[in-house]
Amino acid sequence: xxxxxxxxxxxxxxxxxxxxxxxxxxxxxxxxxxxxxxxxxxxxxxxxxxxxxxxxxxxxxxxxxxxxxxxxxxxxxxxxxxxxxxxxxxxxxxxxxxxxxxxxxxxxxxxxxxxxxxxxxxxxxxxxxxxxxxxxxxxxxxxxxxxxxxxxxxxxxxxxxxxxxxxxxxxxxx
Numbered sequence: 001x002x003x004x005x006x007x008x009x010x011x012x013x014x015x016x017x018x019x020x021x022x023x024x025x026x027x028x029x030x031x032x033x034x035x036x037x038x039x040x041x042x043x044x045x046x047x048x049x050x051x052x053x054x055x056x057x058x059x060x061x062x063x064x065x066x067x068x069x070x071x072x073x074x075x076x077x078x079x080x081x082x083x084x085x086x087x088x089x090x091x092x093x094x095x096x097x098x099x100x101x102x103x104x105x106x107x108x109x110x111x112x113x114x115x116x117x118x119x120x121x122x123x124x125x126x127x128x129x130x131x132x133x134x135x136x137x138x139x140x141x142x143x144x145x146x147x148x149x150x151x152x153x154x155x156x157x158x159x160x161x162x163x164x165x166x167x168x169x170x171x172x173x174x
Contacts, residue, residue: 006099
């Protein structure tokens with residue numbers, strides 16, 4: 001997946017389950033596939049419910065721009081659907097990873113400020129902002145609030161621990 005922003009689990013319940021896997025010296029590939037699926041479903045839930053907990057809403061200016069483009073009303077991080085559809089999971093015998101390699105994913109996940117830039121008229125000779133006409137304008141950058149889509153809630157952690165337990169029960173019961 002190259003340079004990717006990903007989901008890292010840091011929960012005691014899941015860590016204990018993973019330690020049980022390691023100690024058992026079993027090929028954990030089936031468990032890792034199940035965990036990957038659990039994490040993918042959690043990310044899908046985050047997009048569907050616009051965050052768990054709820055993401056910060058869009059600014060009035062962003063909503064106005066999306067109305068003008070015909071992409072509002074809509075979901076906060078799904079203007080084109082590219083981010084949600086870029087989520088990719090991988091697993092092997094020792095790990096499960098879910099993430100994306102889209103460049104703009106990190107600022108959506110973590111929040112931050114975009115850099116200042118110049119906006120130049122392309123389709124018309126001038127730009128029109130608040131009754132003023134300009135060939136180009138300086139944009140100071142935008143503050144983007146964190147909207148963590150690569151996140152697990154307690155129910156997700158419980159499900160992952162359950163997947164590990166089911167795997168161990170199946171293997172040790174053979």
